[in-house]
Amino acid sequence: MTALHIRLARPHDSEAISAVVRESWLSANKSLLPGDTVDALERCEKLGDFVASAWQSVHIAILDDEIVGTVGVNPTGVIWMLYVHPSYQGCGIGSALYDHAIGTLRQAGSRKAVLEVIASNENAVAFYRSRGWVPEGRRTEHIPGFRFTAMRMGLALA
Numbered sequence: 015m016t017a018l019h020i021r022l023a024r025p026h027d028s029e030a031i032s033a034v035v036r037e038s039w040l041s042a043n044k045s046l047l048p049g050d051t052v053d054a055l056e057r058c059e060k061l062g063d064f065v066a067s068a069w070q071s072v073h074i075a076i077l078d079d080e081i082v083g084t085v086g087v088n089p090t091g092v093i094w095m096l097y098v099h100p101s102y103q104g105c106g107i108g109s110a111l112y113d114h115a116i117g118t119l120r121q122a123g124s125r126k127a128v129l130e131v132i133a134s135n136e137n138a139v140a141f142y143r144s145r146g147w148v149p150e151g152r153r154t155e156h157i158p159g160f161r162f163t164a165m166r167m168g169l170a171l172a
């Protein structure tokens with residue numbers, strides 16, 4: 015694999031980041047969604063718009079000038095997203111972004127990291143569990159046509 019470069023996002027990266035997030039989210043969660051909701055999600059730019067508006071706390075992984083993954087990390091200790099484009103999963107990019115996010119939190123002096131993951135996303139839950147994260151609670155959320163349980167997980171950094 016060519017050298018992977020991770021840096022903070024800039025405003026003009028927003029569109030490419032949104033595309034990675036949409037593709038990755040849909041590939042991870044498609045089986046949970048009724049078909050019409052998938053269509054609706056594919057059409058709607060909601061998720062992409064949100065990421066675009068929060069680009070200041072977004073870091074991106076770049077391979078051959080292409081944005082292939084992204085992590086959103088808030089200095090208060092929240093990792094609020096971690097996505098790798100489906101074409102690039104399984105190559106170590108998620109681990110590199112994750113390590114980068116944890117490094118960012120440690121540098122900011124955070125003593126604890128938290129995140130939420132869709133409970134049925136077994137790959138992601140396993141990814142975090144193998145890195146020491148523990149479940150701390152659950153909540154159920156509704157978006158039109160889609161109901162899911164989010165698992166809150168935590169990791170001590172001190």
Ligand SMILES: CC(C)(COP(=O)(O)OP(=O)(O)OC[C@H]1O[C@@H](n2cnc3c(N)ncnc32)[C@H](O)[C@@H]1OP(=O)(O)O)[C@@H](O)C(=O)NCCC(=O)NCCS
Pocket residue numbers: 038039042094095096097098099102103104105106107108109110130131132135137138140141144
């Ligand atoms: C979860 C995710 C970020 C991991 O990124 P990645 O680049 O694929 O992961 P890596 O190549 O660094 O591998 C990390 C681990 O995942 C495992 N893994 C990678 N791809 C996998 C797959 N398709 N199925 C099962 N395990 C897989 C690796 O074996 C490795 O295991 P380890 O934790 O024991 O070391 C990525 O798969 C992804 O974007 N998934 C969809 C979005 C998502 O679920 N995000 C997290 C919730 S917010």
